[in-house]
Amino acid sequence: xxxxxxxxxxxxxxxxxxxxxxxxxxxxxxxxxxxxxxxxxxxxxxxxxxxxxxxxxxxxxxxxxxxxxxxxxxxxxxxxxxxxxxxxxxxxxxxxxxxxxxxxxxxxxxxxxxxxxxxxxxxxxxxxxxxxxxxxxxxxxxxxxxxxxxxxxxxxxxxxxxxxxxxxxxxxxxxxxxxxxxxxxxxxxxxxxxxxxxxxxxxxxxxxxxxxxxxxxxxxxxxxxxxxxxxxxxxxxxxxxxxxxxxxxxxxxxxxxxxxxxxxxxxxxxxxxxxxxxxxxxxxxxxxxxxxxxxxxxxxxxxxxxxxxxxxxxxxxxxxxxxxxxxxxxxxxxxxxxxxxxxxxxxxxxxxxxxxxxxxxxxxxxxxxxxxxxxxxxxxxxxxxxxxxxxxxx
Amino acid sequence: xxxxxxxxxxxxxxxxxxxxxxxxxxxxxxxxxxxxxxxxxxxxxxxxxxxxxxxxxxxxxxxxxxxxxxxxxxxxxxxxxxxxxxxxxxxxxxxxxxxxxxxxxxxxxxxxxxxxxxxxxxxxxxxxxxxxxxxxxxxxxxxxxxxxxxxxxxxxxxxxxxxxxxxxxxxxxxxxxxxxxxxxxxxxxxxxxxxxxxxxxxxxxxxxxxxxxxxxxxxxxxxxxxxxxxxxxxxxxxxxxxxxxxxxxxxxxxxxxxxxxxxxxxxxxxxxxxxxxxxxxxxxxxxxxxxxxxxxxxxxxxxxxxxxxxxxxxxxxxxxxxxxxxxxxxxxxxxxxxxxxxxxxxxxxxxxxxxxxxxxxxxxxxxxxxxxxxxxxxxxxxxxxxxxxxxxxx
Numbered sequence: 001x002x003x004x005x006x007x008x009x010x011x012x013x014x015x016x017x018x019x020x021x022x023x024x025x026x027x028x029x030x031x032x033x034x035x036x037x038x039x040x041x042x043x044x045x046x047x048x049x050x051x052x053x054x055x056x057x058x059x060x061x062x063x064x065x066x067x068x069x070x071x072x073x074x075x076x077x078x079x080x081x082x083x084x085x086x087x088x089x090x091x092x093x094x095x096x097x098x099x100x101x102x103x104x105x106x107x108x109x110x111x112x113x114x115x116x117x118x119x120x121x122x123x124x125x126x127x128x129x130x131x132x133x134x135x136x137x138x139x140x141x142x143x144x145x146x147x148x149x150x151x152x153x154x155x156x157x158x159x160x161x162x163x164x165x166x167x168x169x170x171x172x173x174x175x176x177x178x179x180x181x182x183x184x185x186x187x188x189x190x191x192x193x194x195x196x197x198x199x200x201x202x203x204x205x206x207x208x209x210x211x212x213x214x215x216x217x218x219x220x221x222x223x224x225x226x227x228x229x230x231x232x233x234x235x236x237x238x239x240x241x242x243x244x245x246x247x248x249x250x251x252x253x254x255x256x257x258x259x260x261x262x263x264x265x266x267x268x269x270x271x272x273x274x275x276x277x278x279x280x281x282x283x284x285x286x287x288x289x290x291x292x293x294x295x296x297x298x299x300x301x302x303x304x305x306x307x308x309x310x311x312x313x314x315x316x317x318x319x320x321x322x323x324x325x326x327x328x329x330x331x332x333x334x335x336x337x338x339x340x341x342x343x344x345x346x347x348x349x350x351x352x353x354x355x356x357x358x359x360x361x362x363x364x365x366x367x368x369x370x371x372x373x374x375x376x377x378x379x380x381x382x383x384x385x386x387x388x389x390x391x392x393x394x
Numbered sequence: 395x396x397x398x399x400x401x402x403x404x405x406x407x408x409x410x411x412x413x414x415x416x417x418x419x420x421x422x423x424x425x426x427x428x429x430x431x432x433x434x435x436x437x438x439x440x441x442x443x444x445x446x447x448x449x450x451x452x453x454x455x456x457x458x459x460x461x462x463x464x465x466x467x468x469x470x471x472x473x474x475x476x477x478x479x480x481x482x483x484x485x486x487x488x489x490x491x492x493x494x495x496x497x498x499x500x501x502x503x504x505x506x507x508x509x510x511x512x513x514x515x516x517x518x519x520x521x522x523x524x525x526x527x528x529x530x531x532x533x534x535x536x537x538x539x540x541x542x543x544x545x546x547x548x549x550x551x552x553x554x555x556x557x558x559x560x561x562x563x564x565x566x567x568x569x570x571x572x573x574x575x576x577x578x579x580x581x582x583x584x585x586x587x588x589x590x591x592x593x594x595x596x597x598x599x600x601x602x603x604x605x606x607x608x609x610x611x612x613x614x615x616x617x618x619x620x621x622x623x624x625x626x627x628x629x630x631x632x633x634x635x636x637x638x639x640x641x642x643x644x645x646x647x648x649x650x651x652x653x654x655x656x657x658x659x660x661x662x663x664x665x666x667x668x669x670x671x672x673x674x675x676x677x678x679x680x681x682x683x684x685x686x687x688x689x690x691x692x693x694x695x696x697x698x699x700x701x702x703x704x705x706x707x708x709x710x711x712x713x714x715x716x717x718x719x720x721x722x723x724x725x726x727x728x729x730x731x732x733x734x735x736x737x738x739x740x741x742x743x744x745x746x747x748x749x750x751x752x753x754x755x756x757x758x759x760x761x762x763x764x765x766x767x768x769x770x771x772x773x774x775x776x777x778x779x780x781x782x783x784x785x786x787x788x
Contacts, residue, residue, distance in 0.1 A: 001591050001622050004559065006507045009651055036459050044453030052446040059438030063634035065430050098492055098638075098660040105659050109528070113400045114508070131658035134503070165398065197395050228395050240457035242665040244492075257403055264525035265499050266492040270664045271636040 012133045030383035032370040033350040037237050041293045050279045062272045068263045070096025071274035078247045089226030093255040098269045100205050100234030103248035106258040107230045117164035123357030125175045139359035148181030151188045158196040166199050173206040173324025176357050176369035205234040210323035211298035227251040243273040304372040311388035325373040337368045349383045406527045424777035426764040427744040435687045444673045456666045462657045464490025465668035472641045483620030487649040492663045494599050494628030497642035501624045504651040511558035517751030519569045533753035542575030545582045552590040560593050567600040567718025570751050570763035599628040604717035605692035621645040637667040698766040705782035719767040731762045743777045
């Protein structure tokens, strides 16, 4: 038959990063391209015992259909934690999602009509940008500075483009830049969005991974009315991404819409995994586990930065994150990193060129993202040295 | 803030059935309302051993991010089975989905623009109809007869409404009617859809649950070109719904679009559950397990039908399914079953009124759906007797 796809498919391509993963099947390649947590952080033994116990004790509960909102005890535990962080307000509700990504997808689907605008940090997370494209949103990039996005440009952008209904932001250990938005800017951003009646989607998958500096309150925690921010969190970086457990917290009116959309999307999140996560939170010391994760990432990040400091040529500058998984590099030369990565892969080192994080992916950039959580210590040193040699030829 | 939802949310409500589940927290209520498989069919012990083994042997593989298309070995096993059933053609691909529902959602999202039409059986599955509503599709119901939908009306509907791009159909043990479309009608339906360039979404979650009569080939198996049908299957009714594992098979051009949409929806299906399902298929005798499921459902269905034959008044007629989970009843009186169910719940018996399966849910119907897979044998007899008493008062 003559297949006509929906117009939403016109502007949508798969994530170039995920495509790159396939090219990198070569085990000899040192990959700084991924965003995977370190397998060393997986509490596999504890999860194995819990999985086995629960399937023995409550097989029907683990294997039967469940409710769309999420497994009650897990919803409660997530809610308690969010309440302590001042993120959950009285008028809010929590929904368990199939990974943090689903929270972004459901929130966007509930709010965005074709042609509506979504403002975002520039650069930003490719998975969210591609999601917005599938709802035919117009994307408006706002440059990201050292302390968060440029609030003057944000205000101007929202004032000039009345179609903008959402600001998408990763305020803590941003992907790809690793930057954390300052408290001052968070207050300012909230004020601007309230003024323009714009919903903030606060994506915070890395917030618990601070290994340096002081915690900054979530935007959602600063929102006194509690109805301007949709907060999306995840267990992917602090427990396991394979289990696909995230959560969203927002005013109950919005969460109710997201529940309806989730029902027709995947009915409910894998209940066996929800039960495992819930039991793990009940039995294990989450704070201790977070400390372990933070220690691992602090070491890996320090090692990568130290090697970069020693090896990279002067014309390459980079961020020095206080948490998360990524370092962002800028080559202060006339270079297209989308071309550079091809050379680099020939030398068996992979990274993600900056163009993938732009609202216009055809834009040339002189930037690239490095991930420090996945490679081994040995490969961090080896890979950075190889990359430095390539950079020096520019 | 003043929250403006997308127009797609205007016509969308949650599933009344799932809402009813919450009302039925009362453990005294005998529920014929659900669509849950019997927990007696869950191979819990085998799954427990596999889950434990795999987490011990391959913790990083079970817990790390995975690919959007699905776990390779599972994709292969599903593909082999679909090839044997002549469903998978050379130009086709398979994607693992988060339950069968996600296959419907992604297929619809890839094809439907707001205002496009979707034809469906009348009555039909509420989860699919609600999904279509979230993409602002116009729904066109085609009456379901004893041997499948009315093909004359289908042809006329597609001829008169050029905006129709999809026919959604559950040809085997239909939900809610339990009816199976005849081979003759399948061929006719395929011919009509090809003529009008309409994509068929063939939803087949119950096809493996035949306990009587002869298998009929899938519509997808009858489609020689292999590009007119998107086939959606599921492990929910033959392994476990809680694990949320479904699959879709179609021409690779369509599957590629669905992969892109899945990537921005939930990245990938829970990998731990995919590995469990794959190992279970490798180690256990799937045919033997299906026999066990079929035996359980044959007994339950026979018991319910026998009790209905004995107890129900003459003015109630009903389908006699050869598989699946549902019996559909018609009260040949001027009665609104949406009102009747309120009385019935007072008497501690729940069923789903027919209006929930209509394209226009405000339509009054004299029909209702009974599920025989979930209640115990004792409750089947007890509940049908209570319901019969209520029906006799009409």
